[in-house]
Amino acid sequence: MKRVLMALSLWGLALAQEVHRVAITHPGGSYNQEVAFLFPWVYFFSFLVFLVVAGALAYVVLKFRAKPGQEGEPPQIHGNDRLEVIWTLIPLAIVFILFGLTAKALIQVNRPIPGAMKVEVTGYQFWWDFHYPELGLRNSNELILPAGVPVELEITSKDVIHSFWVPGLSGKRDAIPGQKTLLRFTPKEPGNYYGFCAELCGASHSRMLFRVLVVPKEEFDRFVEAAKAYTPPVADAQGQQVFQQNCAACHAVQGKMPPAVIGPELGFAGNRTSLAAGIVENTPENLKAWIKDPTALKPGAKMPGFPQLSEGDLDALVRYLEGLKVEGVDFKALPKF
Ligand code: HEC
Ligand SMILES: [Cu+2]
Numbered sequence: 001m002k003r004v005l006m007a008l009s010l011w012g013l014a015l016a017q018e019v020h021r022v023a024i025t026h027p028g029g030s031y032n033q034e035v036a037f038l039f040p041w042v043y044f045f046s047f048l049v050f051l052v053v054a055g056a057l058a059y060v061v062l063k064f065r066a067k068p069g070q071e072g073e074p075p076q077i078h079g080n081d082r083l084e085v086i087w088t089l090i091p092l093a094i095v096f097i098l099f100g101l102t103a104k105a106l107i108q109v110n111r112p113i114p115g116a117m118k119v120e121v122t123g124y125q126f127w128w129d130f131h132y133p134e135l136g137l138r139n140s141n142e143l144i145l146p147a148g149v150p151v152e153l154e155i156t157s158k159d160v161i162h163s164f165w166v167p168g169l170s171g172k173r174d175a176i177p178g179q180k181t182l183l184r185f186t187p188k189e190p191g192n193y194y195g196f197c198a199e200l201c202g203a204s205h206s207r208m209l210f211r212v213l214v215v216p217k218e219e220f221d222r223f224v225e226a227a228k229a230y231t232p233p234v235a236d237a238q239g240q241q242v243f244q245q246n247c248a249a250c251h252a253v254q255g256k257m258p259p260a261v262i263g264p265e266l267g268f269a270g271n272r273t274s275l276a277a278g279i280v281e282n283t284p285e286n287l288k289a290w291i292k293d294p295t296a297l298k299p300g301a302k303m304p305g306f307p308q309l310s311e312g313d314l315d316a317l318v319r320y321l322e323g324l325k326v327e328g329v330d331f332k333a334l335p336k337f
Pocket of ligand 1: 290
């Protein structure tokens with residue numbers, strides 16, 4: 001009884017948590033619109049094949065079953081040329097139709113889009129870096145994109161093989177060290193899309209998530225303008241000092257690409273909807289817990305814990321980090337996909 005109650009309360013807890021809507025068929029962008037177009041065709045032919053095969057089986061079983069009073073072997077049938085030609089040609093036609101439709105979709109999703117915005121995506125154990133070379137901006141773990149504008153992602157890795165996957169927007173692409181793979185799509189529907197690392201990459205592979213924030217074009221432009229003119233605000237002077245002493249060796253707060261990268265960019269930490277590569281909501285409590293002991297949230301994370309910092313220093317640090325943001329944009333209200 002106790003066990004049942006415990007299982008039920010765990011289940012309730014899971015329900016109360018945010019439900020991840022990982023919709024592969026959600027046509028949130030051009031790539032998934034192609035995929036969503038293919039799905040009904042594949043289902044239609046699968047269902048047709050099932051009906052014909054199951055129907056033929058049922059027919060044969062009924063028609064040729066042993067009847068009362070029947071003795072010995074029934075008459076034997078050895079082949080039927082016309083039938084054999086038919087059941088070869090029809091499946092062949094189905095394969096060709098599916099091949100044609102798939103080839104069309106593949107060509108469509110891989111076609112270069114003129115005027116696409118470039119973003120360099122780099123995978124690290126266990127987080128993602130997003131650099132906009134044309135804009136001179138950088139953000140980590142949350143890729144901000146304007147709705148209706150085509151993008152070209154140049155994906156790579158700095159350590160092991162990862163894989164970039166946003167089910168609501170596009171297919172997967174491997175992130176391979178020393179190699180660039182391209183992924184192109186046009187995000188259409190504004191939203192907060194869940195992203196995943198889809199290649200086993202170490203102890204916290206399952207916690208190597210991220211978000212893609214698709215925002216209306218005007219909001220994106222406003223963000224870019226403010227981000228270009230960004231000087232990291234100092235919401236708490238003591239917090240800034242603690243940061244300089246303990247964190248600045250690994251983290252930058254300028255929103256730009258530093259020459260050597262160790263940890264995620266924290267320039268727009270206050271604008272983030274999530275923390276630590278999309279694993280928890282961006283709240284002061286979660287931020288504090290992360291700084292104290294990152295590996296409690298993410299085993300194997302390559303950031304040391306800071307249990308030695310006093311409560312006062314930690315709170316000041318959190319106020320400083322949450323203050324690192326550009327004003328006038330709100331990403332937390334975006335619907336989640
Ligand atoms: C030795 C380098 C190093 C130091 C020092 C360091 N970090 Fe980190 N930090 C990292 C790495 C690496 C990650 C990414 C971990 C992961 O997600 O797997 C990270 C992640 C984070 C994140 C989550 C980032 C995100 O995009 O959500 C925050 C917040 C953070 N660090 C804050 C701090 C603060 C505050 C300090 C100082 C008290 C600090 N870090 C010190 C390397 C470091
Ligand atoms: Cu990974």
